[in-house]
Amino acid sequence: MFKPIPLNLPPYPFKITLKDNGHYIFDEIRKKHLFLTPEEWVRQHFIKFLINQKKAPSTLIQIEGGLKLNQTSKRSDILIYNNSGEKMMLVECKAPHVNITQATFDQASRYNIIHKVKWLVVTNGLHHYFAKIDHQQNAFSFVEELPDFAEL
Numbered sequence: 001m002f003k004p005i006p007l008n009l010p011p012y013p014f015k016i017t018l019k020d021n022g023h024y025i026f027d028e029i030r031k032k033h034l035f036l037t038p039e040e041w042v043r044q045h046f047i048k049f050l051i052n053q054k055k056a057p058s059t060l061i062q063i064e065g066g067l068k069l070n071q072t073s074k075r076s077d078i079l080i081y082n083n084s085g086e087k088m089m090l091v092e093c094k095a096p097h098v099n100i101t102q103a104t105f106d107q108a109s110r111y112n113i114i115h116k117v118k119w120l121v122v123t124n125g126l127h128h129y130f131a132k133i134d135h136q137q138n139a140f141s142f143v144e145e146l147p148d149f150a151e152l
Helices: 038-053 102-115
Strands: 016-019 022-027 032-035 061-069 072-081 087-093 119-123 128-134 139-143
Touching: 022 038, 038 061, 038 072, 038 087, 038 119, 072 102, 087 102, 102 119
Parallel strands: 087 119
Antiparallel strands: 016 022, 022 032, 061 072, 072 087, 119 128, 128 139
16 A cells, blocks of 8 residues: 655645545546556646646646557656647656656657657656656756746
8 A cells, every 4th residue: 555755846725635546636627537656646737737836737748648658558657748739748747756767768758759749758756857858959958947837
């Protein structure tokens, strides 16, 4: 059973319920209760961070969207669209006990071969990495803080 731990994100008032086999957290985007794993704890916090602190409209957030990569089905944790419906940010979430490694960035980069977003975020809830992607130059640069939605 997962015991929620404090993250390096603001605390939020989540709706958590206890059922027979464990704790469930209510996902306000998908409008359903999800089994509360360490990764889900990070994902739900980061979604709230995007909405409350970065002013991303909840209607432009897609969670666990499917994609095909080399004939294999994958899923991206969080995908943010702009007001024109174009993909603009991909967020890869890991559990707090999972170290962010090159393999984590490689996974997010492979997903971005399909999505072609301008912003790539990798987080385990304790450490967050924000990369701005320049597809023209085939380069990226890390930034200290993620800009507000309107500035992306």
